[in-house]
Amino acid sequence: MRIGDIAEQTGVSTRALRYYEEQGLLSAERTARGQRVYEEPAIERVQLIQQLFAAGLASRTIVELLPCVDTGEASEEALALLRRERDRITESMAELEKARAQLDRVIEISLHPTPEHCPALRTETALRPA
Numbered sequence: 290m291r292i293g294d295i296a297e298q299t300g301v302s303t304r305a306l307r308y309y310e311e312q313g314l315l316s317a318e319r320t321a322r323g324q325r326v327y328e329e330p331a332i333e334r335v336q337l338i339q340q341l342f343a344a345g346l347a348s349r350t351i352v353e354l355l356p357c358v359d360t361g362e363a364s365e366e367a368l369a370l371l372r373r374e375r376d377r378i379t380e381s382m383a384e385l386e387k388a389r390a391q392l393d394r395v396i397e398i399s400l401h402p403t404p405e406h407c408p409a410l411r412t413e414t415a416l417r418p419a
Contacts (some may be wrong), residue, residue: 290331292317292325299335306335314338333401345378368396 296303309315310325315334317325337358341351350370357367404410 290327313352321347
Protein backbone atom coordinates (compact mmCIF):
# COMPACT_ATOMS: atom_id res chain seq x y z
CA MET A 290 0.00 0.00 0.00
CA ARG A 291 1.42 3.39 -0.95
CA ILE A 292 1.57 6.52 1.14
CA GLY A 293 -1.39 8.12 -0.65
CA ASP A 294 -3.53 5.06 0.08
CA ILE A 295 -2.68 5.19 3.79
CA ALA A 296 -3.35 8.93 3.85
CA GLU A 297 -6.74 8.48 2.21
CA GLN A 298 -7.81 5.61 4.46
CA THR A 299 -6.72 7.28 7.70
CA GLY A 300 -7.43 10.93 6.93
CA VAL A 301 -3.81 11.80 7.76
CA SER A 302 -1.76 13.88 5.34
CA THR A 303 1.18 12.36 3.50
CA ARG A 304 3.34 15.00 5.16
CA ALA A 305 2.26 13.74 8.60
CA LEU A 306 2.98 10.15 7.55
CA ARG A 307 6.49 11.15 6.50
CA TYR A 308 6.90 12.88 9.87
CA TYR A 309 5.76 9.72 11.66
CA GLU A 310 8.41 7.79 9.78
CA GLU A 311 11.12 10.35 10.63
CA GLN A 312 10.17 10.12 14.31
CA GLY A 313 10.28 6.31 14.32
CA LEU A 314 6.53 5.95 14.80
CA LEU A 315 5.85 4.24 11.50
CA SER A 316 7.97 2.25 9.10
CA ALA A 317 7.71 1.55 5.40
CA GLU A 318 9.56 -0.54 2.90
CA ARG A 319 10.96 1.19 -0.19
CA THR A 320 10.51 0.19 -3.79
CA ALA A 321 13.44 0.23 -6.20
CA ARG A 322 12.32 3.73 -7.14
CA GLY A 323 12.33 4.85 -3.49
CA GLN A 324 8.56 4.97 -3.03
CA ARG A 325 7.18 4.07 0.38
CA VAL A 326 5.15 0.88 0.63
CA TYR A 327 3.22 0.07 3.80
CA GLU A 328 1.80 -3.19 5.07
CA GLU A 329 -1.92 -3.40 5.95
CA PRO A 330 -1.32 -3.05 9.75
CA ALA A 331 0.02 0.46 9.09
CA ILE A 332 -3.57 1.72 8.95
CA GLU A 333 -4.23 0.66 12.54
CA ARG A 334 -0.83 1.97 13.60
CA VAL A 335 -1.58 5.41 12.16
CA GLN A 336 -5.00 5.44 13.85
CA LEU A 337 -3.36 4.57 17.17
CA ILE A 338 -0.74 7.28 16.71
CA GLN A 339 -3.52 9.79 16.06
CA GLN A 340 -5.32 8.73 19.24
CA LEU A 341 -2.14 9.11 21.26
CA PHE A 342 -1.51 12.57 19.78
CA ALA A 343 -5.13 13.49 20.56
CA ALA A 344 -4.49 12.40 24.16
CA GLY A 345 -1.76 15.03 24.32
CA LEU A 346 1.27 12.76 24.06
CA ALA A 347 4.41 13.96 22.30
CA SER A 348 5.97 11.88 19.52
CA ARG A 349 8.97 11.01 21.73
CA THR A 350 6.57 9.61 24.34
CA ILE A 351 4.68 7.64 21.73
CA VAL A 352 7.96 6.12 20.49
CA GLU A 353 8.57 4.86 24.02
CA LEU A 354 5.12 3.28 24.18
CA LEU A 355 5.05 1.56 20.79
CA PRO A 356 7.14 -1.46 21.83
CA CYS A 357 4.37 -2.29 24.31
CA VAL A 358 1.84 -2.09 21.50
CA ASP A 359 4.01 -4.34 19.34
CA THR A 360 4.43 -6.98 22.06
CA GLY A 361 0.96 -6.65 23.55
CA GLU A 362 2.43 -6.23 27.03
CA ALA A 363 2.63 -3.02 29.01
CA SER A 364 5.87 -2.71 30.93
CA GLU A 365 6.03 -1.03 34.32
CA GLU A 366 7.99 1.79 32.67
CA ALA A 367 5.27 2.28 30.07
CA LEU A 368 2.55 2.32 32.72
CA ALA A 369 4.54 4.82 34.77
CA LEU A 370 4.97 6.99 31.67
CA LEU A 371 1.23 6.89 30.96
CA ARG A 372 0.45 7.80 34.55
CA ARG A 373 2.88 10.74 34.41
CA GLU A 374 1.23 11.94 31.21
CA ARG A 375 -2.22 11.62 32.81
CA ASP A 376 -0.99 13.62 35.83
CA ARG A 377 0.46 16.27 33.52
CA ILE A 378 -2.86 16.60 31.71
CA THR A 379 -4.76 16.75 35.01
CA GLU A 380 -2.47 19.55 36.18
CA SER A 381 -2.99 21.42 32.92
CA MET A 382 -6.75 21.08 33.32
CA ALA A 383 -6.56 22.52 36.83
CA GLU A 384 -4.55 25.48 35.54
CA LEU A 385 -7.08 26.05 32.76
CA GLU A 386 -9.93 25.96 35.28
CA LYS A 387 -8.17 28.65 37.34
CA ALA A 388 -7.68 30.77 34.22
CA ARG A 389 -11.36 30.35 33.30
CA ALA A 390 -12.43 31.40 36.81
CA GLN A 391 -10.26 34.53 36.54
CA LEU A 392 -11.74 35.32 33.15
CA ASP A 393 -15.27 34.87 34.53
CA ARG A 394 -14.36 37.36 37.29
CA VAL A 395 -13.10 39.89 34.74
CA ILE A 396 -16.29 39.46 32.68
CA GLU A 397 -18.42 40.02 35.78
CA ILE A 398 -16.47 43.16 36.70
CA SER A 399 -16.78 44.39 33.11
CA LEU A 400 -20.53 43.92 33.18
CA HIS A 401 -20.95 45.46 36.65
CA PRO A 402 -18.08 47.89 37.31
CA THR A 403 -17.66 49.32 40.78
CA PRO A 404 -15.32 52.02 42.12
CA GLU A 405 -13.36 49.26 43.82
CA HIS A 406 -12.43 47.73 40.46
CA CYS A 407 -12.66 50.70 38.09
CA PRO A 408 -10.47 53.76 38.79
CA ALA A 409 -12.58 55.89 36.44
CA LEU A 410 -15.53 55.49 38.80
CA ARG A 411 -13.46 56.84 41.72
CA THR A 412 -13.05 60.38 40.35
CA GLU A 413 -15.02 63.26 41.78
CA THR A 414 -16.79 63.77 38.43
CA ALA A 415 -17.86 60.17 38.22
CA LEU A 416 -19.23 60.26 41.77
CA ARG A 417 -21.49 63.32 41.14
CA PRO A 418 -25.00 62.69 39.87
CA ALA A 419 -25.60 63.81 36.29
